[in-house]
Amino acid sequence: MIILGLGYITIKSDKLDDWTEFSSAYLGMQLVDKTSSTAVLRMDERKQRFVVTNETAASNIFGWEVNDRQSLDILSGRLDKAEIKVTREPKSIADQRFVSEVISFIDPSGNKHEAFYGPELSNDKFKPGRPISGFRTGTLGMGHIVLNVEKLEKTQWFFQDVLGFKLSDYMLRPFKAYFFHTNQRHHSIALIETGQNKIHHLMVELYSLDDVGQCYDIALSKENRIGTTFGRHINDNMTSFYSYSPSDFLFEYGWGGRTIDLDNWEPEEVTYGPSLWGHDRLWMPEDQLKQAQEVRSQAAKNNVRIPVNVMPGNYNIGVGECPWWNNNLKK
Ligand SMILES: [Fe+2]
Secondary structure, three states: OOOOEEEEEEEEEOOHHHHHHHHHOOOOOOOEEOOOOOOEEOOEEOOEEEEEOOOOOOOEEEEEOOHHHHHHHHHHHHHOOOOOOOEEEOOOHHHHHHHOEEEEEEOOOOOOOEEEEEOOOOOOOOOOOOOOOOOOOOOOOOOOEEEEEEOOHHHHHHHHHHHOEEEEEEEEEOEEEEEEEEEEEOEEEEEEOOOOOOOEEEEEEEEHHHHHHHHHHHOOOOOOOEEEEEEEEOOOEEEEEEEEEOOOOOOEEEEOOOOOHHHHHHOOEEOOOOEEEEOOOOOOOHHHHHHHHHHHHHHHHHOOOOOOOOOOOOOOOOOOOOHHHHHHHHO
């Protein structure tokens, strides 16, 4: 796939101070620069991952990483062929993003995207805004974005046929959602057909489940911070919760997302979903909330369970014998 992953995000918001608190003291990103118009944050060894700006001419931007200049040219050619206008951004924009070169384009739902190569690394160690184990980025990109779209079809065509994302899976209830990957992260982008065009949520993943639990404790101490309660997604296996961000979209904070086998992946409909347990969507209309709860209780009645996804260094294998469990494993 020509796009390697989600490299950076810019959010346009007037609530710069709220965003600064939210992204650093709450989520644990590192604030590296703050002016009257812009907050710049790091999540890892890169100089910059997340930017919030109140500049009038700014917009939300999703930055997609490619390997090199040749890949950027190929992508640009594909966009041209699809009659999507491509802008070669000047060096000043690449410098602002701390990357080598940038092109920009707008998707059929009106969202602005950039593609780039050559991210700059910092010489200074990443220092989180609050003590966390760190964000799971690397080859998986900085997380995922989920967009509300008025109509799925055209935007799905854009991501799949033009940008080259692959379908991971989809669900038709309690709402229509399509999930797409471009690396081993189960989805770097998903589209939900809701009749409007806006961000639904952004997601960052942590190395330790405790980072998520500790953030949940902070969320519980604040009024109206939790938008979706603690729970586990059935398709990407993420254990997470969602906060109301200072803008009008949610921010998912997760752990334990699955990585997929790119060569042997077959997309299918997710019938139990979007969550195996928990994730009460407090913002959802009553009838849809009820439908989601019914789907979850059906999954529980049918004994649906999925293993946790761990990484070297964040688990211990339990010792001891349990005849009942051992017997269970053999089935
Ligand atoms: Fe998500």
